[in-house]
Amino acid sequence: MLFRSAHKKFMLTAFAPSLLNLTLIASFAYSYVQSETSVWVLGLAVLLGGALQVLILIPTFLQLRIPYAWSVSHIWSEPVRRVLKAFLPSVLGLGIVQIMALINTNYASNLQEGAVTFISLADRLLELPLSLVAVSLGTAILPSLSEHWSRQDHEGFAGELQKNMRALLFLCVPASVGLYMVAPLAVSVLYERGRFSADHVIVVSSIVKIYSITLVAAAVTRVLSQAYYAKKNTVFPAVAAGLGLVLHLFLAPQLMITQGLNGLVISTAVAASLNGLLLFTVLIMSKGFLMDWSFISFLVRCSLASVPMYIVGWWVQQQWPVDHFMMKVVELILIVGLSGAVYFLGATLMKLPESESVLKVLRRKLRI
Numbered sequence: 001m002l003f004r005s006a007h008k009k010f011m012l013t014a015f016a017p018s019l020l021n022l023t024l025i026a027s028f029a030y031s032y033v034q035s036e037t038s039v040w041v042l043g044l045a046v047l048l049g050g051a052l053q054v055l056i057l058i059p060t061f062l063q064l065r066i067p068y069a070w071s072v073s074h075i076w077s078e079p080v081r082r083v084l085k086a087f088l089p090s091v092l093g094l095g096i097v098q099i100m101a102l103i104n105t106n107y108a109s110n111l112q113e114g115a116v117t118f119i120s121l122a123d124r125l126l127e128l129p130l131s132l133v134a135v136s137l138g139t140a141i142l143p144s145l146s147e148h149w150s151r152q153d154h155e156g157f158a159g160e161l162q163k164n165m166r167a168l169l170f171l172c173v174p175a176s177v178g179l180y181m182v183a184p185l186a187v188s189v190l191y192e193r194g195r196f197s198a199d200h201v202i203v204v205s206s207i208v209k210i211y212s213i214t215l216v217a218a219a220v221t222r223v224l225s226q227a228y229y230a231k232k233n234t235v236f237p238a239v240a241a242g243l244g245l246v247l248h249l250f251l252a253p254q255l256m257i258t259q260g261l262n263g264l265v266i267s268t269a270v271a272a273s274l275n276g277l278l279l280f281t282v283l284i285m286s287k288g289f290l291m292d293w294s295f296i297s298f299l300v301r302c303s304l305a306s307v308p309m310y311i312v313g314w315w316v317q318q319q320w321p322v323d324h325f326m327m328k329v330v331e332l333i334l335i336v337g338l339s340g341a342v343y344f345l346g347a348t349l350m351k352l353p354e355s356e357s358v359l360k361v362l363r364r365k366l367r368i
């Protein structure tokens with residue numbers, strides 16, 4: 001995957017992980033037909049999915065014709081030591097994320113019944129826009145940023161990062177507003193069945209609303225981390241994540257006393273926001289990001305374009321309250337489509353260049 005990304009080939013790299021999900025879905029379908037859930041079937045599905053991810057990439061890797069040679073002397077060579085030196089701090093940073101997840105699980109298990117599940121379900125909704133936009137964009141820009149930095153083209157690095165940050169925010173700002181707006185309806189459509197009651201919808205949607213407020217910060221963190229990696233600085237992202245964890249350890253117990261489960265989620269959101277703020281601030285101070293009036297103007301216009309989008313979505317929900325499942329699905333699709341169109345129209349009227357870029361892509365695809 002890394003070799004393909006370095007050569008700016010992303011499509012198959014992005015598709016490969018879905019093979020694991022497809023094999024898991026197939027195993028669930030098999031278990032359903034057999035009316036029996038087997039641990040062995042699920043375990044084999046994981047192994048098969050992992051193997052397929054590797055096998056599908058081997059032919060395209062060979063097509064790249066990358067020269068390589070196996071030698072014992074290469075095991076501890078200077079390039080390997082440089083990679084390990086950069087790799088270990090990033091592993092520490094990722095480990096801090098997992099530690100925070102374990103801490104949250106421990107905290108939540110001492111709160112109301114189902115708290116761990118509620119957080120997990122809300123997190124799935126947050127991960128959808130993050131995975132679609134932030135993770136994909138971060139993966140795509142890493143080779144370009146690394147190329148600029150290796151050529152000592154600091155101005156090109158800052159400009160490239162700003163261009164991609166604008167694209168990120170152009171999508172994530174309305175996604176944050178929209179997720180807040182449709183949280184109760186989306187949670188109801190996705191989860192409200194069986195033992196998951198209307199009361200549970202209220203709890204999970206309140207968590208989703210808190211997460212949605214920090215969606216932009218979480219997305220920025222994932223993209224800016226790649227910028228630091230392109231600069232071969234894997235230490236500071238780990239330090240920023242560590243400071244966020246320390247704040248969370250101090251803040252969460254205090255907020256849980258008064259806010260309960262929501263307090264735990266708020267503390268997590270504040271820690272994530274601190275992480276993103278530190279990465280952004282230090283990058284600006286080191287002139288790794290071009291912060292100018294055009295970027296500030298873009299942020300203002302992007303936010304203003306999201307206001308009518310929110311009003312339209314809220315108005316639709318107020319005018320057509322529905323209870324039937326299929327009607328909720330139709331209303332959710334209608335709100336997402338209509339709100340997206342209103343945002344895009346507002347962005348076009350405010351002359352955001354990103355909206356014109358989207359139009360050009362659509363015209364090219366539709367050959368208009």
